[in-house]
Amino acid sequence: MxxxxxxxxxxxxxxxxxxxxxxxxxxxxxxxxxxxxxxxxxxxxxxxISLFTNFPLIPHLRLTSPKVVIILAANEGGGVLKWKGAQEWSIERSSIANKKDYAQRHGYDLTIKDMTLKKRYSHEWRESWEKVDILKQAFRQNPNAEWFWWLDLHTYIMEPQLSLEEHIINNLNNLTTRQLNDFNPLNIKLDAPYVDYENNPIDLVITQDCGGFNLGSFLIRKSKWSETLLDVWWDPVFYEQMHMSWEHKEQDALETLYELLPWVRERIAFLPLRKINSFPQGACSEQSDDPRYFYNEDDRDFVVNMAGCDWGRDCWNEMEHYKAVSKKLQTPWYKFW
Structure with missing residues (x-):
């Protein structure tokens, strides 16, 4: 069988x-x-090299393409270039955790840039221009992102429940001004030809403080215009010819470009400082009575920028204070007090 x-x-x-x-x-x-x-x-x-360093030889591999990328300037890890004390480590941990939580909550990407590498620019007199170079790198690393939000280390997002779209991006035209008619602390003279603001989109969103343009917290949209701006901003003419004259380096360079070139002005818009860059008391001390500059808890300002805290103020105490204020504001029972 x-x-x-x-x-x-x-x-x-x-x-x-x-x-x-x-x-x-x-x-x-x-x-x-x-x-x-x-x-x-x-x-x-x-x-x-692409995934784990600042050299974006190929775009980073991602499962999704976030619309917003947050760039945080930090000194992650310290090392031989800068030995950090306990308070410096604490400030860095607090700032990084704050941005990580915010990015995760809203589906944004966060890239942390080690600012100790700025020493590699010293021989070219552009030690403060690393911000521009890092933005160029971020553009290459995130080709599908639309907006990039730069934040200095000494900043703290006070209202993490607010998305950038809700707070700013979706209402840019109503929140910003395109000219310096109402607030011009540097008294910039604009005698150049007419600029057509109405037919040009907004690609760079900045604020002004008592010293002029503030680049501690700003938004830039990825576009041909912004890529060209970064190339011009990074041009050797500026840092070779003017590095001894400009106190604020890359900030002064942008202010000069804005003043001299109409094509630069046509896509820059200004937010009120407290919309994205509120100061603590002690910053802009000569304007201590001007409410346009300083954080207001009752108004629930979005971000605090402790600018200049390492010049005669206490960065750690300021960071701890605003951490506590933010935590209090986010508790359900706060509104009943």
Missing amino acids: FNNIDIESDFKYSPKDKLNQSNTIISQLLYYLNKYKKFVFAIVSLVL
């Missing part, structure tokens, strides 16, 4: 055969890896 059945055919691929077959495949794979090891090593190196 069973004489016609080929028993061996039912066990054509025995466990031993399967093991041999697997070994053959592995041997072939190892052969090709060894044959093309230089090519494989180069590809792996490029991927690692």
Whole structure:
């Protein structure tokens, strides 16, 4: 009855055969890896360099493409370039955690840039221009993002429940001004030709404080215009010719570009300082009675920028104070007090 059945055919691929077959495949794979090891090593190196350093040789791999990328300037890790004390570590941890929580809540991307690397610019007199170079890198690393939000380390997001879209981006035209008619602390003279603001979108959103343009917290949209602006802003003419004259370096460079070039002005808009950049008491001390500058708890200002706290103030105490205020404001029972 069973004489016609080929028993061996039912066990054509025995466990031993399967093991041999697997070994053959592995041997072939190892052969090709060894044959093309230089090519494989180069590809792996490029991927690692792109993903884990400031050199974006290929776009970072992502499952999604966030609309907003937050860039936080930090000194993550310290090291031989700057030994940090306990309070400095605490400030950094608090600032980074604040931005990580905010980015995660709203589906944004967060990239942390180690500012100790700024020493590599010293021989070119552009030690304060690293902000521009980092923005150029971020554009390349995030080709599908639309907006980039730069934040200095000594900033704290006080109202994390507010998305950037809700707070600013979706209502840019109503929240911003395009000219300096109402607030011009530097008395910038604009005698250049007419600029058509109405037919040009807003690509750079900044604020002004008592010293002029403030770049501690600002938004820039990725566009051909912004890429061109960064290229011009990074031009050697500025840092080679003017590095001894401009006290605020990259800020002074942007102010000069704004004043001299109509095509730069046409896509820059100004937010009130407290919309994205509120100061603590002690900053802009000569304007201590002007409510346009300083954080107001009752108005629930969005961000505090402790600008200049390391020049005669206490950065750690200020950070701890605003952390506590933000925590209090987010508690459900606060509104009943």
